Amino acid sequence: MNDTAQPHSDQRPRRSRGTLLARTPVPEDAAVHDDVALRLAAWWESNARDLPWRFGRTTPWGVLVSEVMSQQTQMSRVVPYWTDWMARWPDARALADAPKADVITAWGRLGYPRRALRLQECAQVVARDYADELPRTYDQLTGLPGIGDYTASAVMSFAFGERIAVIDTNIRRVLSRVFLGAESLGGAASPAERALAAHVLPEAVRDSVTWNQSVMELGAVMCTAKSPMCEVCPIAHDCRFLKLGRPGLGERRTRPRQRFQGTDRQVRGLVLAALRGLPAGATLARSDAEALWKDKAQLAACIASLDDDGLIEMTEDGALRLPQG
DNA sequence: GTCCCGGTGG
């Protein structure tokens, strides 16, 4: 059984999915999928970005770290952080034993610093429960802190070479355009999108890995949201979206987006940046913290939330510092 | 300056 392609295998079998799969068993579909897969594989062969965690040059743990760092951050910004991080903490055990303050500081400006703490918690679980060796099943991986569907699937495919459908926004956009001829809209991946990804995943294990990597890469560098480079795309010939005249190109996602100016995000970032800039172990006096933001109530709430998240500690006199644990 | 982008967990 290759149920690895369907992480949600505890659900009902996806037979009568309705609109999407009901019209897919056209004889030429398989031929189109094969053609797309071949062209993408050839394109990947000569165009894949030379990222340091690719091509078997790191451990499964290294792949996981790269995926967590890339969750909401562009690859180009991740590379220098990943390189320093892995040199400093090459495996889960090393990260598990690191001081929290070092972990937060090393996370630097990658964004969403709670990811750094979750990654360390993940390392602690791997070190303690799995003898410092990353588990090899989807369910074990999603059980780790900070590891959800995408990251678990990516690690299964890219680190362990298993056959599993990887679904991120790049892949959703590419598959939807190529095979459905429409933009992928909305927030969470729909059952239909998951069914499509499972349906077009090549049967051969090796091919499935190349497929995941090449579709994701195409979405990242060529089949972009707003300005896809269709004139040089290796699968333009097979693309329904292009055939239809790219209907609704770049259409707005319904995802609720967040402002930044004046939000808690900005205030939390200011506080954390101030603490990162201090010498190791040093504290920020409450009066200095007060100077960071005019709205005292909002500042206090943000400091409290950072404390709740375990990203900072408060001393008795109200001074702040990075966690010493 | 404004707007847009994203995976996980709660």
Place this chain on the structure above:
DNA sequence: CCACCGGGAC
């Protein structure tokens, strides 16, 4: 649903 961070595009 919605909070969470930065930076890139414009």
